[in-house]
Amino acid sequence: MVQLQKVHGSQNQFFLLDQTQLKAPLTKEELVNLAQQITKRDTGLLNGADGLLVVSKSHHPQVLGKMQVINADGSFASMCGNGLRTVGRYLAQKYHKETFKVETMQSDLRVSCKPDWAQDVKAVSVEISPVSFQANDLPFTNLGATQLINQNVPEFAPNLKFSAVAVPNPHLISLVPNNILQSNLLEKLGTRLNQKNPYFPDGVNVSFAQVLNAHHLFVRTFERGVGFTNACGTGMSAASLVYALTYPQEHLFGQLLTISNPGGFVQTKVHRTAHSYWIELIGNATITHYIDVTESELHEKQLGFSNFKITSTTENEAYQKFMATHHK
Numbered sequence: 264m265v266q267l268q269k270v271h272g273s274q275n276q277f278f279l280l281d282q283t284q285l286k287a288p289l290t291k292e293e294l295v296n297l298a299q300q301i302t303k304r305d306t307g308l309l310n311g312a313d314g315l316l317v318v319s320k321s322h323h324p325q326v327l328g329k330m331q332v333i334n335a336d337g338s339f340a341s342m343c344g345n346g347l348r349t350v351g352r353y354l355a356q357k358y359h360k361e362t363f364k365v366e367t368m369q370s371d372l373r374v375s376c377k378p379d380w381a382q383d384v385k386a387v388s389v390e391i392s393p394v395s396f397q398a399n400d401l402p403f404t405n406l407g408a409t410q411l412i413n414q415n416v417p418e419f420a421p422n423l424k425f426s427a428v429a430v431p432n433p434h435l436i437s438l439v440p441n442n443i444l445q446s447n448l449l450e451k452l453g454t455r456l457n458q459k460n461p462y463f464p465d466g467v468n469v470s471f472a473q474v475l476n477a478h479h480l481f482v483r484t485f486e487r488g489v490g491f492t493n494a495c496g497t498g499m500s501a502a503s504l505v506y507a508l509t510y511p512q513e514h515l516f517g518q519l520l521t522i523s524n525p526g527g528f529v530q531t532k533v534h535r536t537a538h539s540y541w542i543e544l545i546g547n548a549t550i551t552h553y554i555d556v557t558e559s560e561l562h563e564k565q566l567g568f569s570n571f572k573i574t575s576t577t578e579n580e581a582y583q584k585f586m587a588t589h590h591k
């Protein structure tokens with residue numbers, strides 16, 4: 264038997280598959296097929312999810328494992344902040360380690376277990392990097408600039424300022440007032456920039472952030488390959504960086520920020536190095552279900568899910584209770 268997990272970070276939900284359990288690991292095509300079917304909100308498993316996290320062996324020194332991220336539509340992403348926390352928890356428990364690195368598409372990232380936020384609310388801190396504002400790294404085109412940092416882009420919206428940053432997956436961030444956050448602009452822009460468009464040929468994760476107070480933001484994200492999510496870890500990290508750069512007078516580098524989102528909250532710390540930036544993302548890593556399935560079933564083209572044996576945990580109740588009492 265193979266055991267999958269259903270997990271979430273700020274209610275950004277994923278299925279997690281450790282390929283090292285399989286005699287014959289799933290091929291890339293099989294992984295995409297599994298991601299597309301299992302995450303479907305109507306016909307998938309357990310009301311679907313936002314993506315599939317695939318764990319496999321890393322051949323890099325001092326690295327505990329490798330994470331691949333497949334969005335609900337089957338596209339691959341170079342990073343996933345909320346996902347990395349849950350993969351970090353998984354590897355920490357598997358190898359009995361508290362601090363280590365995980366290989367991701369572009370770099371090996373630091374992970375460290377934090378004290379539990381409450382009973383059954385595990386917390387993990389992950390490194391979000393490398394960071395780039397270069398048009399080629401996102402990529403974006405046809406905007407008459409090689410970088411976009413807090414600039415008007417009338418092609419996107421008349422009165423808003425936008426920043427484009429790769430962490431390393433691509434993000435478009437705008438700091439907005441509440442009425443814009445409540446409007447349908449995020450959905451319209453997110454949809455437009457994730458279809459064929461002249462600006463972001465590979466699509467982009469679009470986040471609107473509202474400043475609630477000097478150390479507290481609310482961030483909502485329309486994700487590439489998914490649509491609206493409860494939270495996007497890299498989006499909240501990118502928004503924290505854009506916020507720190509936009510308000511230098513607040514001296515936000517190295518300060519702990521709280522980032523609320525529709526699924527709860529995380530904490531971030533933005534760091535400046537000699538040549539770039541990196542962000543620490545701290546938040547819950549919650550296992551909601553264990554799912555036992557035979558290896559042969561995972562290889563099937565049409566997945567039925569009826570033979571998948573599901574065991575629920577009580578961690579989501581603990582998470583909800585913690586959020587209800589600690590998140591105003």
Ligand SMILES: N[C@@H](CCC[C@H](N)C(=O)O)C(=O)O
Nearest residue numbers: 340343344345432495496497
């Ligand atoms: N939810 C993730 C980001 C997942 C990848 C993204 N949709 C992309 O295509 O870049 C996060 O928590 O960072």
